[in-house]
Amino acid sequence: MPDQLKIVIVGHVDHGKSTLIGRLFHDTGALPEGKLEQLQKAADRRGAPFEWANLMDALQSERDQNITIDTAQIWFRTPARQYVIIDAPGHKEFLKNMITGAASAEAALLLIDAHEGIQENSRRHGYLLNLLGIRQIAVLVNKMDLENHRENRFRQIEAEFRQWLSSIGVVPKIFIPISARHGDNIAAKSPNMPWWQGPTVLEMLDEFNASESLDGLPLRFPIQDIYRFDHRRILAGRVESGVINVGDRLVFSPASKASTVKTIERWNAPVSDRAVAGESIGITLTEQIFVERGAIAALQTAPPYELTQFKARVFWLGRQPFLPGKKYKLKLATQEAQCQIESVDKVIDASSLEPVPGNCKERGVGRYEVGELTLRTRRPIAFDAAAEIPPTGRFVIVDGFDVSGGGIIADGNYPRRTHDSHHRSDNIYWSRGKVTPGQRETRNGHRGCVLWLTGLSGSGKSTIATELERELFNLGRHVYILDGDNMRHGLCSDLGFSHKDRTENIRRIGEVAKLFADAGVICITAFISPYLADRDLVRSILPADTFIEVYVNAPVSVCEQRDPKGLYAKARSGQIKNFTGVSAPYEPPLRPEIELHTDSSTAAECVASVLDFLACTVPPYRF
Amino acid sequence: MDHLSKLENQSIYILREAQNKFDRLAMLWSIGKDSTVLLWLARKAFFGHVPFPLVHVDTTYKIPSMIEYRDRLCKEWNLKLVVGRNDEVLKSGVTYPGGKATRVECCGTLKKDALKQILDKHRFTGVIVGVRRDEEPTRAKERYFSPRDKNMEWNVDDQPPEFWDQFKTDFAPGAHVRIHPLLHWTELNVWEYIERENIPVIPLYFANGAGERYRSLGCHPCTSPIKSHARTVAEIIAELRLTKTPERSGRAQDKESEDAFEKLRRDGYM
């Protein structure tokens, strides 16, 4: 397979982009024989001058006559390799399209008209190329024929533009004087510019490097999805940077849970214990931990930041401005989080680097402007500074249904880890009349439900309940444990332990849990609740799909061995009467939503499977 | 990483994004080489499984061996197939083979409308399609995730920006999204990949005794074979490296009028 390089051609309108494309196409021999003469004659007949810029259009309309051509992606080749010109610009300027094309390019050619000089979009495109992460840029000073091929003029533009580029931190690979229309310094050295000792455009292209590999950076493996295929739990994703090996100890951010890579999964591909940047793979882990889409796996030695605030430069494409106080969706690698502007440092016009007029705290960032600002996310996200690890240092902002801006994260003195902190919420939300469950759900980002843990004394309910609460809390969910002792001391202080009282106790707990769920909270209960009928009663008072019965299953013998509170011993000696599993029955659930075997799995594994259930059961439990 | 692997990894990434983002996802399978490569990539992405149904729009004018091949792979690869067909129009005979419609009109009802019917029926919100930028000029303007409105219309002049592999996955109710994981492949890449992976393609692509083969497959009244002696994948690759003839030259509907195809695309044709 021959080497291929994707390039993009940008520059101010009429500075010669289409002309250059036509010329490159012709000069590399991609044009069928006789075609050019034919088109030139056709132009003569119409009495119009032949325009290289129309070459592609002309070929396209004649494509029935057996010419493979494509206006928006053009392939041509030099002896060294093949080139793809992506999203070659049309006659109108669409920044959205320019960005779409440029973002996937490995190198860029920026054209400047020697006669007109540097214009608004020369600078804006230069700025955006840099922001998009395109590092290989060549500047072509075009239409040298209009300036009598004077070296002076070329040097003047070079000096001026070089200085401007360096003010935004861009060092172009080269400046070349050309005349696209006449083919000077495109494929062959120009006899009109004997003073030019540098390469032609084609020679220079062959010197561009294919996009550099990110293998040498710290590992970033964002989780795209979790699959359960063939009894294996596979974490799927693409290695964005670095290298991943079987046996690597990984930490998953945010939340910093650790596990070890057991296998690297591919289908119909050579088996390998290693995957490099760019590979879409799957991994399995030695210890099952709860991980969901969005988590970024890294080596413990070099984790990403985990914060709710960072500084960024955002370029805005949306029709509506990017406004402080409004909520947006941020997408970074596979993470998504609600975000808003915390503060705006300045808003600049990317073509002049001048601050835009007006109070930027009020007007926000307008279309095609660039904002330097601080963003705040609703929950902690994992990220890097763009200068250090580009793929996890950039993000897009979604406004409503539309990707409306892109940003890169600036370097900053970010602390390496957040604590479990409550985020202050300055939601101002006015509701007319009753707040609906839907509204609560939107604000909370999840629905309320009851996780009803049932099982013998000593089966592990409380351990799992407290772990679950902590995990869900750290994930930003609203969660609360209904504690048995608290209930007995307050609301149920009038009840004893007879069958009737136990039934009433469960009924009351059920009613309270229902209120919590209705308030939008994930309510965890951890009661033995031995009777089927009692649990079914609670199920029946809750809305469908809200009651999640979690059977914490461990054999009596195991529970008795654990006996953390010495209760089994007391029951055996008759000190406690009606003790479930010893002197009172336990009726196991017939169809629990989740069953955990605490004798054969660790508490962490049990918690992971509950969280998995919550996250993966597509609606209604979209958390 | 070599070029084909780069293409493959990118396509897998897109397929997995689609699978994660759309509850009601389907893949169009025309039985041709592109959508079969796409199907293969889905098995790569999902470790041998295809977690969404395949939609095949049956015009009833497909070359018969295509249907046999389809049903065989369905069984072997454990695929879930949904077949769409515009029975009403077929019954009325207002088709090109029926002599009562132009080619483009016929594609409009038997393919585009049939597709819309089946998408509506199953309420699919994401549809994976194997189009490539190099196929013909209108496709060159496509995005990986390309929204269609309620009427399946494609607004070519106002497409969402798409960069850093952040795709448009939020959309107004009623709209749906076409997902194009093969957009960055060329016809040659497709064959090179078929060779590398040893993907079973339908034999109609290989030259028969009469020195003819299909380069692009469609309905028999509108698709003609090209002159070729390429009998193996390797020979097809060698042939493509030299040709300057466009791929869809054997597809008559493209030629009816210059804008006809673009129009059909805007209206929701695949």
Ligand SMILES: Nc1nc2c(ncn2[C@@H]2O[C@H](COP(=O)(O)OP(=O)(O)O)[C@@H](O)[C@H]2O)c(=O)[nH]1
């Ligand atoms: N004199 C001269 N004119 C040129 C040259 N390159 C392009 N042009 C003209 O500049 C105009 C705009 O060029 P075009 O390629 O359409 O610019 P685009 O908008 O950047 O694609 C056309 O009339 C071209 O013929 C050049 O090297 N010398």
